[in-house]
Amino acid sequence: MDTEITLRVDGAAHPLTVDTRTTLLDALRERLRNTSPKKGCDHGQCGACTVLLDGRRVNSCLVLAVTVDDAEVTTSNGLAADGQPHRLHRSFVEHDAFQCGYCTPGQVCSAAGMLAEAQAGWPSHVTADLDAEDVDLTDAEIRERMSGNLCRCAAYANIVPAVAAVAAVEGVRR
Amino acid sequence: MREFRYERADDVDGAVALLAADPDGAFLGGGTNLVDLMKLGVATPDLLVDVRQLTSVEVTGLPDGGLRIGAAVPNADLAADRRVRERFPVLAQALLSGASGQLRNRATTGGNLLQRTRCGYFTDVTKPCNKRAPGSGCGALEGVHRNHAILGQTLDGPGACVATHPSDMAVALVALDAVVQVVGPDGERGIPIRELHRLPDDDPSRDTTLRHGELITAVDVPVLGFASRYRKARERASFAFALVSVAAALRVEDGVVADVRLALGGVAHAPWRATAAEAALRGQPATEEAFGAAADAELAAATPLRDNGFKVPLARNLVVRSLLDLVEVAR
Ligand SMILES: Cc1cc2nc3c(=O)[nH]c(=O)nc-3n(C[C@H](O)[C@H](O)[C@H](O)COP(=O)(O)OP(=O)(O)OC[C@H]3O[C@@H](n4cnc5c(N)ncnc54)[C@H](O)[C@@H]3O)c2cc1C
Ligand code: SF4
Ligand code: FES
Ligand code: FES
Numbered sequence: 235m236d237t238e239i240t241l242r243v244d245g246a247a248h249p250l251t252v253d254t255r256t257t258l259l260d261a262l263r264e265r266l267r268n269t270s271p272k273k274g275c276d277h278g279q280c281g282a283c284t285v286l287l288d289g290r291r292v293n294s295c296l297v298l299a300v301t302v303d304d305a306e307v308t309t310s311n312g313l314a315a316d317g318q319p320h321r322l323h324r325s326f327v328e329h330d331a332f333q334c335g336y337c338t339p340g341q342v343c344s345a346a347g348m349l350a351e352a353q354a355g356w357p358s359h360v361t362a363d364l365d366a367e368d369v370d371l372t373d374a375e376i377r378e379r380m381s382g383n384l385c386r387c388a389a390y391a392n393i394v395p396a397v398a399a400v401a402a403v404e405g406v407r408r
Numbered sequence: 409m410r411e412f413r414y415e416r417a418d419d420v421d422g423a424v425a426l427l428a429a430d431p432d433g434a435f436l437g438g439g440t441n442l443v444d445l446m447k448l449g450v451a452t453p454d455l456l457v458d459v460r461q462l463t464s465v466e467v468t469g470l471p472d473g474g475l476r477i478g479a480a481v482p483n484a485d486l487a488a489d490r491r492v493r494e495r496f497p498v499l500a501q502a503l504l505s506g507a508s509g510q511l512r513n514r515a516t517t518g519g520n521l522l523q524r525t526r527c528g529y530f531t532d533v534t535k536p537c538n539k540r541a542p543g544s545g546c547g548a549l550e551g552v553h554r555n556h557a558i559l560g561q562t563l564d565g566p567g568a569c570v571a572t573h574p575s576d577m578a579v580a581l582v583a584l585d586a587v588v589q590v591v592g593p594d595g596e597r598g599i600p601i602r603e604l605h606r607l608p609d610d611d612p613s614r615d616t617t618l619r620h621g622e623l624i625t626a627v628d629v630p631v632l633g634f635a636s637r638y639r640k641a642r643e644r645a646s647f648a649f650a651l652v653s654v655a656a657a658l659r660v661e662d663g664v665v666a667d668v669r670l671a672l673g674g675v676a677h678a679p680w681r682a683t684a685a686e687a688a689l690r691g692q693p694a695t696e697e698a699f700g701a702a703a704d705a706e707l708a709a710a711t712p713l714r715d716n717g718f719k720v721p722l723a724r725n726l727v728v729r730s731l732l733d734l735v736e737v738a739r
Contacts, residue, residue, distance in 0.1 A: 235411050254414045254456075257443070277444050278511055290484075290513045296440045297514065300414045301458055348509055356488040359504040359646065364493040381646035382508025 239303035243268060244312025252299050259283045259294040262309065270311040270339045274384070281383035284340040284347075285309050291347025293382075310339030313346060322346060322400050329396035333387035341383045345397045348379045352406040370408050371401040410452040416461060420591050420623060423457045428593040428621040435459045435623060437480070437519030440511050445524065449533045450540055460516060463625050467491065473631035479518035479624045483577065484509070486517060496629060498636035498655050502580035505640045508647050518624035521578055521588065521604065524615060525571040525677075526649055528552060538569050539612040546570065546612075549713070555651060558712045558719045560676045562608040569612030570713060572674050573605055574649050579673035580638055582681050583655035586629045592622035601627075605678030612677070634659035634667060635737045639730045641722055650674035652719050654726040658734035660694045668731075670706075672723055682706040685727065694735050696728060703727040 241248045241261060248266055259276075262268045262285070274282035276295045283295040286308040294307075313320040322342045325331070332338045352369040360378045361369070369375070376394050385393065401407035414436075417423035427433045433455035436442060445451035464478025467489050475491060486492060487503035507515065529535040529547030536545035546568040548556050553570055561570040578601070586601045604616050618624075636657035642648040653673035659666045668689045670682035685706035692698040703724040710720050 235413055237414060254412055255409045255446075276447065278440055278508075281508065281510060284510055287514075291510045292514045293440070293510045296438075296443045296511075298414070298436075298439060298443060298456075301436070301439065301460070344510065347513070351484070351488075351509065354488070356484070357493065357500070357504065359501070361504075364497055364500055365490075378646050379509055382510045 237300050239300055241266065241299065241303065241307060242305070243307045244309055250299075254298065254300050256299045257295055258285070258297040258299050258302055258307065261299040262294065262307070268309055268311060270309040271343075272336055272340060274337070274340075279384075280337070280340075281344055282337050282340040284343040284383065286343055286347055289347070289350060291344050308343070310342045313342065320346070321403065322397075325396045325399045326393075329392045329399065330389075331392040331396035332385075332389050337383060337385045337387075341380070341385070341393060344380060344383045345400070348397075349401060349404055349406060351379070352401070353404065369406055371398065371406050373398065376401070409446050409449070410454060412453055413455045414458065415455065416458045420462055420625060423459055423462055424591055424593060424621055424623055426455070426457050427623075430455045431620060433457060435518075437516035438482070438514040439519075440507075440515045441519060441523040445531070448531055450524075450531055459518070459623060463518065463623070470628060470630070473633075475629045477517050477627045477629065479516060479626055481517045482513055483507070483515045483517070483520055484512035487512065496580070496584060496632060496636060498583060498638045498657060499577070499580040499629070501638035502576040502640075502653070502655060505638060505650075505653070506576040517577075517627055520575055521581075521624065521627070522616065522618075523575055526574045527556065527571040530571065538567060539571060539608075542566070542611070542613050552715075553713045554715045555649070555674070556713060556716055557676045558710045558716060558723075559672075559680055560607040560678070561711065562610065562612065563711065565610065567608055567610035567612055569608035569677065571608070571612070571677055573615070573676070573678050575679070576638070576640065576650060576653060576673060578605065579653055579671050579679040580655040581627065581629065582679040583636070583657060583669040583671040584629050584632060585669075586627050588624055589626040589628060590618065590622045590624050592619055598628070602681055608677050615677075632657060635734050636669070637730060637733055637737070639726050639733075640673070641726060652723045652726055654723070654730045656727070656730040656734060658694070658731055658738070660735060660738050663693055665689045665692050665694050665698070670727060672706075672727075675719060675723060682727070684709070694731075696732060699728045699731040700724065
């Protein structure tokens with residue numbers, strides 16, 4: 235069933251007619267040709283499709299496009315403001331935090347959302363003191379908070395330091 | 409995927425009326441379970457009524473010190489809420505042990521309660537499953553059932569089903585005696601959460617006692633006033649459903665159990681309130697021995713399947729460990 239929506243992606247508005255069954259991931263990739271978010275599993279299990287929806291990380295494969303025509307979508311592409319790589323992009327390159335790169339845009343968006351969550355003081359499953367005011371993103375915290383992003387090349391050993399370096403700059407890692 | 413209409417009602421009554429008029433329609437929360445099941449052909453609604461903008465995204469205080477959680481509050485926000493962390497750590501921990509950061513951001517309180525089983529036969533439309541296709545048989549009974557139920561199953565007949573309820577949050581809410589507020593075609597009602605999820609009995613197609621068109625608007629959590637915690641055993645360190653989990657709360661006075669709440673996840677078709685263990689514990693000394701005896705009293709009723717007998721000692725150990733932890737906390 236066709237429906238008119240406007241998708242706001244990476245700062246630009248796109249009026250679209252979509253079948254109600256279209257996911258945000260498919261709308262981005264197949265209709266807007268933004269292939270930054272990837273389709274790994276299509277079932278919420280791998281995180282390759284992660285984008286920011288009004289600044290919060292979500293799996294775009296489980297979001298119907300018709301439900302977000304009032305939201306701001308940011309992909310890994312959009313994090314590169316004015317063509318300049320985001321500090322997470324730079325850190326992933328500096329730390330060699332990927333091999334094939336398929337999971338990387340999802341990892342980067344997830345890390346961006348995760349850092350904002352840490353700045354807001356959100357705890358995680360491994361946080362010992364639930365009442366703590368501030369979050370300290372130790373390696374264990376980063377692993378737990380990034381567990382929604384799988385990497386088939388198993389670049390985890392470099393992804394953790396890549397995220398840790400940015401966490402330190404942003405004041406959420408001691 | 410079947411074609412469907414997508415609607416946003418103006419208010420709660422409008423949403424309820426839309427669904428009441430369409431037996432094949434469904435409410436849509438975050439969609440992290442429903443959209444998944446629609447892709448698999450397991451759920452085939454012809455109408456989705458989006459209720460994320462209709463129900464509340466606020467957590468508000470109740471006069472007794474409890475909390476009212478709006479049905480649209482995302483799982484992530486609920487876990488991060490300072491009042492939840494302070495007053496009901498068991499709830500924050502249960503939420504934080506579930507799914508991933510991305511999923512918790514999108515998943516809602518109402519949708520989490522009503523997520524469907526992860527049984528692999530239920531999610532595969534080419535397989536027999538009494539829950540998805542009543543009368544077709546239960547594939548898990550003699551098949552892959554390592555992570556299926558050990559308590560309260562229906563082991564034969566057309567109602568056979570050995571599935572578990574997958575929600576972590578619901579286990580904590582059952583231990584906390586939460587009340588689920590719903591609005592339906594016949595008006596409003598409050599459902600004690602222990603009466604929300606069903607055992608399969610002779611009809612595993614029904615997960616809950618909700619009637620078609622009933623919308624969850626909020627969940628009320630009454631004041632607890634003593635220490636609580638959640639423990640979950642799973643196949644990997646993170647981002648996995650529970651094999652067995654325990655939501656526990658304990659009040660000890662002069663070394664004796666004055667009050668206790670215990671609920672188990674991953675063991676039954678519904679979050680399992682361990683009433684036998686609770687009864688066995690009240691008034692007993694708060695010792696490892698008494699905790700073990702209480703767990704045994706509960707698990708005496710277990711009927712494990714060929715490949716999931718490990719859940720019985722796992723559940724026992726989790727109960728004992730959780731209660732010992734709570735004795736420590738209280739010290
Ligand atoms: C890969 C993966 C891993 C996961 N791991 C875990 C885990 O470890 N622990 C865990 O607990 N969960 C886990 N989940 C499940 C997740 O928590 C649920 O998918 C989520 O909570 C469902 O919420 P939702 O708002 O997205 O529901 P939806 O998918 O929108 O809806 C689910 C059901 O609830 C109904 N519904 C929604 N809102 C209402 C309402 N207000 N009133 C009445 N009916 C309503 C819908 O019609 C539908 O039937 C996992 C999910 C995935 C995909
Ligand atoms: S356990 Fe229940 S859900 Fe799984 S196949 Fe059997 S009937 Fe279906
Ligand atoms: S493609 Fe969305 S989580 Fe795997
Ligand atoms: S770099 Fe290949 S999947 Fe992560």
